[in-house]
Amino acid sequence: GAVVSQHPSWVICKSGTSVKIECRSLDFQATTMFWYRQFPKQSLMLMATSNEGSKATYEQGVEKDKFLINHASLTLSTLTVTSAHPEDSSFYICSARRAGALLLDNEQFFGPGTRLTVL
């Protein structure tokens, strides 16, 4: 149980185009999903917290108009990188927390990631 998928697993696009990445919880519902970014040989950095049915909360320094997040259902969150540029090339990973988990239970489950290359 607790499987999270991401689609696509990799994408190459031209500078100026938009790319949408999907994150799905396959066997559980998730009221909260998180989006992280990882540059080569670095750790994961939180970009935003996505709550079902409400606006995402972005970390300082992350442009909300550039990285659009939608969490329209309890099993799906999407990240759209708008007008992508080469500096947006990175590994994007989502995670999810089970809906209905006990208050102190904050275990999170991660998707396999999406590798974005902007030419």
Add this chain to the structure above:
Amino acid sequence: GIQVEQSPPDLILQEGANSTLRCNFSDSVNNLQWFHQNPWGQLINLFYIPSGTKQNGRLSATTVATERYSLLYISSSQTTDSGVYFCAVSRLDTGRRALTFGSGTRLQVQP
């Protein structure tokens, strides 16, 4: 925010050797998870261990919450154990459920 430090940053082992990875955190936490990131980037959940000791096969973990550290033990290492090991924490009373990651320990197990 919470600071997470992992040591050592890099580790090279011969197959069959044992190792201990350490995670120190700067404040009390409610959640601590250990992950293994494989060569394709997938984060594999190893342990959810805000306190206490757990074992799963050749791996075990101990978190001493009062002293703000956690240890991951790998016994009889195999080449498939290679990759990056991350410790990540969160503290719920900050209202923040997102995980803060350490910088990782890069493990290479040689045959």
